[in-house]
Amino acid sequence: MSTVYNLKREVEKPVRLTGGHRLCAGCGAGVVVAGVLRALDQEDRAVVVNATSCLEVSTFMYPYTAYTDSYIHLAFENAAAACSGVEAAYNALKRRSKVEGTVKFITFAGDGGTYDIGFQSLSGAMERGHDMVYVCYDNEAYMNTGIQRSSSTPLFARTTTTPIGSAGQGKKQNKKDLTEILVAHNIPYVAQTAPLGNFKDLHTKSYKAIYTEGPCFLNVLSPCPRGWDYPMAMLAEITKLAVDTCVWPLYEVEEGVWRLSYIPKKKLPVEDFLRPQGRFSHMFKKGNEWMLEAAQQYVDQKWERLLQHTGA
Amino acid sequence: MSKPLSGNEAVAYAMKQINPDVMGAFPITPSTEIPEYFAQYVADGEVNTEYVTVESEHSSMSVCIAAQAAGARSVSATSSCGLALMYELLYVAASCRLPITLACVNRALSGPININADHSDSMGARDSGWIQIYAENNQEAYDNFIMAMPIGEAPGVRLPVMTCMDGFITSHAVENIELLETDAVRKFIGEYNPDNYLLKKENPLAVGPYDVSPYYMEHKMLQAEAMKAAKVRILEVAAAFENISGRHYSLFEEYRMEDAQLALVLIGSSAGTAKAAVDKLREDGVKAGLIKIRIFRPFPGEELARALAGTRAVAVMDKSEGFSANGGPLFAETRSALYDLKERPYLINIVYGLGGRDIKVGDIEKVFDRLMDITVTGEIGPVYSHIGQRSKEDIV
Numbered sequence: 072m073s074t075v076y077n078l079k080r081e082v083e084k085p086v087r088l089t090g091g092h093r094l095c096a097g098c099g100a101g102v103v104v105a106g107v108l109r110a111l112d113q114e115d116r117a118v119v120v121n122a123t124s125c126l127e128v129s130t131f132m133y134p135y136t137a138y139t140d141s142y143i144h145l146a147f148e149n150a151a152a153a154c155s156g157v158e159a160a161y162n163a164l165k166r167r168s169k170v171e172g173t174v175k176f177i178t179f180a181g182d183g184g185t186y187d188i189g190f191q192s193l194s195g196a197m198e199r200g201h202d203m204v205y206v207c208y209d210n211e212a213y214m215n216t217g218i219q220r221s222s223s224t225p226l227f228a229r230t231t232t233t234p235i236g237s238a239g240q241g242k243k244q245n246k247k248d249l250t251e252i253l254v255a256h257n258i259p260y261v262a263q264t265a266p267l268g269n270f271k272d273l274h275t276k277s278y279k280a281i282y283t284e285g286p287c288f289l290n291v292l293s294p295c296p297r298g299w300d301y302p303m304a305m306l307a308e309i310t311k312l313a314v315d316t317c318v319w320p321l322y323e324v325e326e327g328v329w330r331l332s333y334i335p336k337k338k339l340p341v342e343d344f345l346r347p348q349g350r351f352s353h354m355f356k357k358g359n360e361w362m363l364e365a366a367q368q369y370v371d372q373k374w375e376r377l378l379q380h381t382g383a
Numbered sequence: 384m385s386k387p388l389s390g391n392e393a394v395a396y397a398m399k400q401i402n403p404d405v406m407g408a409f410p411i412t413p414s415t416e417i418p419e420y421f422a423q424y425v426a427d428g429e430v431n432t433e434y435v436t437v438e439s440e441h442s443s444m445s446v447c448i449a450a451q452a453a454g455a456r457s458v459s460a461t462s463s464c465g466l467a468l469m470y471e472l473l474y475v476a477a478s479c480r481l482p483i484t485l486a487c488v489n490r491a492l493s494g495p496i497n498i499n500a501d502h503s504d505s506m507g508a509r510d511s512g513w514i515q516i517y518a519e520n521n522q523e524a525y526d527n528f529i530m531a532m533p534i535g536e537a538p539g540v541r542l543p544v545m546t547c548m549d550g551f552i553t554s555h556a557v558e559n560i561e562l563l564e565t566d567a568v569r570k571f572i573g574e575y576n577p578d579n580y581l582l583k584k585e586n587p588l589a590v591g592p593y594d595v596s597p598y599y600m601e602h603k604m605l606q607a608e609a610m611k612a613a614k615v616r617i618l619e620v621a622a623a624f625e626n627i628s629g630r631h632y633s634l635f636e637e638y639r640m641e642d643a644q645l646a647l648v649l650i651g652s653s654a655g656t657a658k659a660a661v662d663k664l665r666e667d668g669v670k671a672g673l674i675k676i677r678i679f680r681p682f683p684g685e686e687l688a689r690a691l692a693g694t695r696a697v698a699v700m701d702k703s704e705g706f707s708a709n710g711g712p713l714f715a716e717t718r719s720a721l722y723d724l725k726e727r728p729y730l731i732n733i734v735y736g737l738g739g740r741d742i743k744v745g746d747i748e749k750v751f752d753r754l755m756d757i758t759v760t761g762e763i764g765p766v767y768s769h770i771g772q773r774s775k776e777d778i779v
Contacts, residue, residue, distance in 0.1 A: 118453065118581050133592035141581040143452055144591035145445055145475050152442035155435060156405065156449030156457070161582060163404035163433040163455050170454070170582045192445070195438030 078269045081109050085139070087117070092137040093129040097303025099293030099310065100126045102266040103208045103273070104179055107289070108140075110277035116140060117175045118157050122150035122184030125215040126208065148188040151196035151205055154178040158201045175281050176203040181293075182223035183213040186249050197256045197286045204280040207249065208293035218298040222247040225318075226369065227362050229350045230298070240353060240362065245369060253288040254324045260287040262323035264332070265310050272321055272332055279325070292319045300349025312344040317374040322381060331381040338374075341367045384562045390518070390553040393525040393560055394460065394486045394546070395420035400568040401532070402430045403484075404455035404575070407443030409436075409465065412498045413550035414488035417460035440465035444472040444485075451481040452590045454580030456532070458483070462550060463490035466504045470511065476543045477512025478606060479590055482535030483543040485513075486528060489651070489702075490550040491738040499739020500550040502650060503703040505679075506712045512606055514544040514613050515680040519636075519654045521558040523677075524548040526630060529563070532572050533620045539612040549652040551739070567627055614681045634683035636675040637690055639665060643672025645754040646691060646728075648717050649700040650676045653735070653742050657700075660747035671751055676713065684720035691721060696729040696754040702736045710734075710767040729757045732767045740771045 087108035094101040104126065111117055117140040121127045127144045130137040145153045154176050164170040180189055185207040193205060212230050213219040219232040220242050227241040235241060253261045260283045262276040273291065280287035292313055296303040313319040316339045321332035342363050345351040354362040377383075388396060395417045398406070408418035425434045433455075437443045440461050447457040461469065466487055476483055487505050491497040505515060514535060518524040524546065531544040548554055563571075579588050594602060614634065621632040636654070639661050640646065647657055654675040664671040674690055676683075691697055699718070701711025709715070714732035721727050733750055736742050750770065757763055 116584070116587075120449070128593040131589055131592045133594045133598050136589035136592075138589060139587065141583075141587040142589040143449055143581060144593075145448055145479075146471055149441060149445035149472070152437060152445035153449040155437070155442070156407075156446035156451075157453045157581060159405045159433040159435050159446060160450035160453035160455035160457075163431075163450075164453075164582060166431055166433075167404070171584055174582060191438060192442055195442055198438075199436070 076271045076274060078271070081274060084109060084113055087111065087139050088130070089137050089139065091135075093132065094125065095296060095303070097296035097306045098125070099210065099266055099295065099306060100208045102306070103206070103291045103293050106266055106270050106273045107177065107206055107277040110274050110281055111175060115173050115175055117177055118143065120144070120150055120154040120157060120176065120178040122178075122180035122189055123147035123215070124181040124184055126179055126181065128215065147184055149192045150178045150180045150184060150189055151193040154203045154205070155196045155199065155201045158203050176201070177281065178203065178205045180205070180207055181214065182207060182209045182211060183221045186223045186247050187221050194256065197253065197258050197288065201286055202284055204287045204289065206289045206291060208291050210293045210295040210298060211246070212295070212298050214295050214298045223249065226366060227351065227354055229353065235353045240359070250290045253290070257327065258288060259283050259285040260323070260325050263290045263319070264321055265292040265314055265319055267310055267314060276323060279323070298350065301347050305347060309344075309347065312339065312347070315339045316341050316344040316370065318344050318370055320374060320377055322377060329380040329382070331377065331383040334383060341370050384564070385559055386562055387557050387559045388521060389416070389555050389557050390521045390524045390548045391416035391488065391555065392420055393521045394528050394548075395424070396562065397525050397528040397568070398458055399424045399430055400563070400565045401529070401572055403432050403458045405433045405435065405446065405450035405457040407435050407437055407446040407457065407459040409440050409443045409461070411440065411462045411465040413490055413554045414460045414462040414465070414486065416554070417486055417488070440468045441472065444469040444476065447483045448472060448476045448479060448481055451483050452479060452581050454577060454582045456575040458485070460486040460488065462488045463492055463504045466508060467492060470508060473508050473511035473513060473543070475591070478602065480541040480606070480609070481543060482532065482541055484528065484531045484535065485543065485545045487545050487547045488550050488554045489547050497738040498550070500552050500652070501702045501737045501739070505545060505547050506703040506705070508545070509680060509712060512542065512610070513680060514542050514610070514678070516544065516546045516678055517650045517676065518546065518548040518553060519652055519675060521553060521556070522560040522630070524553055525560055525562070526624065526628065526632065529568055529571065530620050530624050530632070533623070534613065534616050536575060537616045540609050540616050542609050542613060547651070552652040561628070563628060571623070571627055610681045614678070614683065617678055632677065634678045634686055635690070636677060638673040638675065640672035640674065640690060642670055643693070644670040644695045644758070645751055646672045646674060646694045646697045647700055647747070647750065648674045648676065648687070648697060648713065649702070650679065650713060651702060653700070653702065656742055656744055657747050660744045660751065663744065664748065664751055669751065669755070682716050682720070684716065687717060688720045688724055691728060692724055694728040695758045698750045698754055699730065699732050700750070701732060701734045704734055704737060714767070729763050730766070731757070731763065734769045735771050742771055746770055
């Protein structure tokens with residue numbers, strides 16, 4: 072492939088996630104999955120592995136699959152192990168001359184299936200070193216079951232298990248930093264990205280992850296209009312705000328070398344990201360200014376640390 | 384070729400002869416030796432299996448399912464809590480119609496934690512859609528593992544197979560057993576060439592859908608039909624196996640049942656003890672017999688009813704507690720199977736051998752004594768009871 076990214080050329084490739092699936096309008100997941108799969112070289116085959124999730128129930132409802140590639144879903148908590156199994160089969164059958172051509176292995180799971188219930192399976196697969204890509208489409212809560220908190224849900228966010236009431240102000244804990252945990256696995260490639268603008272960042276990182284030998288991990292922010300409570304037409308804007316406020320920094324760690332992918336020209340205040348989302352509306356009530364301050368302070372700390380890591 | 388092998392080594396040896404494509408490996412007592420032996424075969428280049436050392440039994444079964452769906456023949460081994468951790472995936476394996484082979488070395492389930500033999504682990508998985516084949520001894524453990532793939536992979540079946548043997552009693556005790564030549568095993572097993580699989584170039588495949596109400600029931604019906612078809616296939620494979628080994632297998636073994644009036648029904652290694660008791664009683668003129676269940680899934684209900692039709696009293700011996708307050712799982716199946724007989728024998732349930740509690744020839748004789756009393760008095764007494772436990776007074 073040409074090393075210069077060209078959106079027009081990319082979108083002219085045959086789609087690998089076809090239309091007609093049942094994901095919500097304004098959902099990030101479909102855009103993320105289509106974007107990652109677009110990075111495959113056209114002649115290469117893939118096996119897509121999926122954890123139980125919104126994505127799974129929306130894209131493979133019997134008897135219709137939205138994928139042009141082979142696809143497998145087994146359960147919620149084992150997508151990485153399932154991908155290990157497909158890759159193991161490929162190695163065994165290759166050795167015995169029973170499979171032809173190049174096949175790539177790409178796993179998609181939500182944050183529930185990745186940060187929480189599928190965490191052990193993911194860690195095991197990464198440590199074993201399977202040649203696979205694991206993509207977390209992170210929408211920051213259990214959306215498929217109706218918006219319950221996960222360890223990826225940010226501080227103060229309202230979910231159905233962290234509701235707002237006289238004694239409750241949303242989630243009490245900060246978001247787990249899964250990307251850094253994956254960096255600590257010392258795998259060849261870890262990146263944080265988002266479906267942004269012309270999708271160059273998502274595309275470039277997906278390509279690297281797919282075509283770097285060994286286990287690679289992508290954490291992709293994937294806004295959810297139902298769970299985050301924003302107007303569905305705002306998907307691109309919300310994503311952009313997450314990046315420009317440094318709530319979701321874009322970076323990659325390649326063979327242990329940290330690199331920042333994007334520094335906002337003007338780092339926007341966190342409340343610009345929080346304000347359009349219903350899940351944070353209580354933070355803007357009078358007397359809750361401390362919540363906005365706490366959120367800002369946390370983002371600033373994380374951003375400073377990332378600048379140090381990347382030497383930016 | 385005759386060789387002294389433990390049950391675990393016998394199964395590992397069968398695996399080596401088969402040379403499967405993928406093995407999911409995770410240790411748990413008492414099945415740990417199986418992946419250990421196999422790791423050495425891999426290290427010595429005796430097999431070229433993709434040996435995946437996963438971080439849990441849950442991932443082990445996940446690897447096996449996905450690998451089998453991808454077109455590979457996959458195997459694993461586990462026990463007790465390891466099997467319990469797989470439970471969710473056992474159902475997924477069966478519903479995806481993937482003929483994985485799993486060696487289950489039977490061990491009591493926690494809690495309390497206990498490492499010794501009983502059948503609570505595999506009995507908990509009895510309704511997961513897996514074929515279950517139980518061995519009495521090391522020879523059967525070896526033979527059953529070799530028969531598993533031709534059964535599970537048959538086009539009309541396509542179901543996963545669990546071969547079970549008793550932890551320690553069978554898995555660790557060494558017996559002299561007859562081994563087949565590797566060429567004969569490979570010829571018997573054949574190549575695994577599924578019609579559809581994930582890595583097939585010509586035709587991509589999607590596995591594991593969200594299955595909605597208009598389809599789910601039909602899929603479950605197909606699975607149920609496959610389990611019925613398995614019974615016929617098991618007998619076909621047994622006949623083919625007899626041709627190459629000279630060893631005869633069926634759905635269950637009938638021991639001195641021709642004219643038996645008193646009979647036991649049980650599973651696994653205790654059959655050896657029970658056979659000794661039957662022989663002793665026969666010497667005393669008691670018409671005693673034994674049925675050792677080999678195939679628990681699919682359950683050979685009609686055949687069992689026919690075999691027990693001429694008896695007067697039967698004790699079903701369960702090596703697992705079902706906590707139904709109404710008897711163990713083998714009892715429930717057997718009693719249900721006998722319901723259609725015009726003249727039914729008296730039927731009692733004895734739960735024994737939990738967590739490795741020993742059962743002796745004398746204990747079995749006591750069970751026969753009870754059956755004798757029942758036939759003489761016509762009084763059945765407690766239908767469901769336990770044997771081999773200390774009395775309440777004994778427990779300090």
